[in-house]
Amino acid sequence: MKPDSRDTCTFEISAPAPGTLHISLAGDLVIDTVHKVLEGVRPQIGRHLFENAVIDISGINHLDDYGVMAISEIRNMVGIDESRIDVTGTSPEHKIIFDITDFDRNTLCQITPPASPNIIVQAGASTINAYEGFVYFISFVGAIVMSVGRVVRHPRSLRYGDIVMYMKTTGVDAVPIVGLISLMLGLIIAFVSSMQLKVYGANIYVANLVAVAMVQELGPIMTAIVVAGRSGSAYAAEISTMKISEEVDALFVMGFDPNLFLVLPRLIAAVLVVPVLTMFSNIFAIAGGAIIGVTMLDVGMDTYINQSMEAIKLFELMWGLFKSSVFAVLIALTGCLRGFQAQGGAASVGNAATSAVVTAIFLIIFFDSMFAVIRIYWG
Amino acid sequence: MPQTECLRVENLVVRYTDELILDDISFSVNRGEIFIIMGGSGSGKSTLLRHMVGLEMPASGHVYIRGTNISSTDEQTFMNLLKKIGVLFQGSALIGSMTIGENVALPIIEHLKIDSRLIPQIVRMKLSMVGLACFEQHLPNEISGGMKKRAGLARAMALNPEILFLDEPSAGLDPGTAAGIDELILHINRTLGTTIVIVTHDLDSIFTVGKRAIMLDINSKKIIAQGDPRTLKDSHDNPIVRNFFMRKSVHDS
Known part of the structure; x- marks a missing residue:
């Protein structure tokens, strides 16, 4: 054989x-x-x-x-x-x-010159790339605004069923992980701060610390980062797969506005559910803090809750929720944008998802610091 | 010249959960021949191919490649056996993030002790064998469907396999390009003596390249005809077989 x-x-x-x-x-x-x-x-x-x-x-x-x-x-x-x-x-x-095997036959190939190693040329090329990326981003935002205008004129063109579906996948499905992370975060903040506050006998202020830190900063940011990781990447992967398999082109020739069909349902769903998730995150974190307060610091449950309620101002709460809805817009926009930018094969789907998460997290932190500056001058 | 067998399928039965996909399939392929597996869509052609190369395990029955039973052999023997076969998948399955040249070089670098300076040269030869000289630097999404098939073929042939398995090599190609692929298949078979097993339902290529074929039936899940496709077309007594060759709609009968 x-x-x-x-x-x-x-x-x-x-x-x-x-x-x-x-x-x-x-x-x-x-x-x-x-x-x-x-x-x-x-x-x-x-x-x-x-x-x-x-x-x-x-x-x-x-x-x-x-x-x-x-x-x-x-x-x-x-x-x-x-x-x-x-x-x-x-x-x-x-x-x-x-x-x-073409032995002894000299086939001359035109070889594309490799990228110039000159650092000035490279710097120039990446500046042009960055500029083009920025222009693309601006025109993408513009196209979304146009689509919103179209929805205002023809409300029935929006796919409400999709919005509900994305609210479920982005919001409801994220409650367990957001809840768990926030509970742990509340435990950690309470535990670490109690170490310091115990020295001054100011145990009760652990409640203030947890409540204020979560409602103003950590709640919106942690929630946004979890949503960017869970859903921003999913948006990018879905849309980039549709893009490379020509589904986006198919939508276009059938007379759909791809932005209206693909982006707006995700954007609206994210803006609606992320503030709600943030609210959950605040509640779970305060619960985490309460666990430490009651079991380790001898603060009564009702005292802890009363102290937390007094610490939170309604305006701060609303400001935090407003920030989280801005973060939601950033997550949905970068996810969809990176999806639309994909071209080529399987690797580009992975790149789109990675780059969506990285960009979204960067923008979340950047906008959060802008909001902090605004508050300084707001008074 | 005595014909030696290099691939044998014995009483192969394939079942997905409860559904019978292939029933009692037996045939053998001789060294150096072009063997065609044909049948309508859903008749289990591609499934049969996946079992022949060991991607899936049969419910019962055996596949022998060069006399080795691939479902009962140890991993090392199986890995060595894989170097002796090449597979061209339906969608070419080129790695999208690598250039055509890197795709072809991939198995060579992994399995052969060859000076890395010589790799580009052998890649160039492989690509000129399939008519793709000078396309080393292109990415798979930069070339046409026919070229992707050729590149996939070059990669399948990278280690000079004894048996090439081709899954629908002409699917999705225009008639001219498909004919070019058929010519290439005949050329490879003639010049290198490679045994080629083709899964297809493209009538033109069945008649161009095939001397021996089996036909799978979607209803009985068995082989309903085997032999020279030209003879089957004219004189097979089963109307299903004749209809297949006459391109008669399955809904007519």
Whole structure:
């Protein structure tokens, strides 16, 4: 059952006349033998200088493309002009293999020049890229605003069923993870701050610390980061897959506005549910703080809750929820934008998802610091 | 020249949960021939191919490649066996993030002890064999469907396999490009002596390249015809087989 063995190839190197090299190969010069042959031939011809060379392949039974490669490599090893190296003993079978591998046929390829290593050129290229990305982002936002205008004029063109579905996947499905993370966060803040406050006998202010930190900053930011990781990446992956499989183009030629069809339902769903998730996050964190307060700090449950309620101002709560809805817009926009920018194959889907999350988190932190500055001057 | 068998399928039965997909399939393929597996959509052609290359395990029955039973052999033998076969998938399955040249070089770098300086040269040869010289630097999404098939073929042939499995090599191609692929298949078979197993329902390529074929039936899940496709077309007594070759709609009968 085993095929004829194809694992021996012998070679003989001689110099019949001064300045002439004679290499004869015999056996099977194929995929499994070329390595040994090349390793064997290389040290023997490396040291000498020749004027002519003959490579005799008449003893070769089986030759394949790896063998052809070996022959041309041996020719390179000899190191003299190709016209002075003869390949002799070519049988019709060898000829066929030479033909299909384009042996000795100089196919000139136009090679695209590699990117210039010049740092100024590179800096220029990436500046242009960044500028084009920015222009794309602005025109994308503009297109979304146009789509919103269309929805205002024709409210029935919006796909309400999709909004409800995305509210579920973005919001309801995220409650367990947002709840768990916030509960832990509340526990940690309460535990760490109690270490400091105990010294002054100010245990009760743990409640203030947890409530104010969560409602003003951590609640909106943590929720936004979780949603960016869960849903922003999902938006990017979904839309980029649709883009590369021409589904987006199909929507366009059927007369749909892809932004209205794909982006607005996600955007609206995110803006509606992220503040609600943030509210959940605040409540779970305060519950986490209460666990520490009641079990470790001897603060009564009702005292802890009353203290928290007093610490939170309605305006701060609303400001936090407003921030979280801005974050929701950022998450949905970057997710969809990165999805639409995808081109190519499977790798671009992964890139789109990664870049959606990275961009969204950066923008969340950036906008949050802008909001902090606004509050300083607001008074 | 005595014909040696290099692939044998014995009483293969495939079942997905409760549904019978293939029933009692037996045939053998000789070294150096082009063997065609044909049948309508949903007849289990591609499933049969997936079982022949060990991607899936049959409910019962055996597949022998070069005399080795692929479902009962140890992993090392199976890995060595994989180097002796090449598969061209329906969608070409080129890795999208790598250039054509890198795709072809992938199995060569992994499985052969060859000086890395020589890899570009062998890749160039493989690509010129399929008529794609000078396309090393292109990404798969930059070339046409026919070129992708050729590139996939070059990658399947990277390690000079004894058996090439081709899943619908001409699907989704225009007639001219499809004919070009058929020519290439014949050329590879003639010059390199590679055994080729083709899954297809493209009548033109069945008649162009096939000397021996089996036909799978969607209803009985068995082989309903085998032999030279030209003879089957003219003189097979089963109307299903004749209808397949006459392109008669299945809903007519």
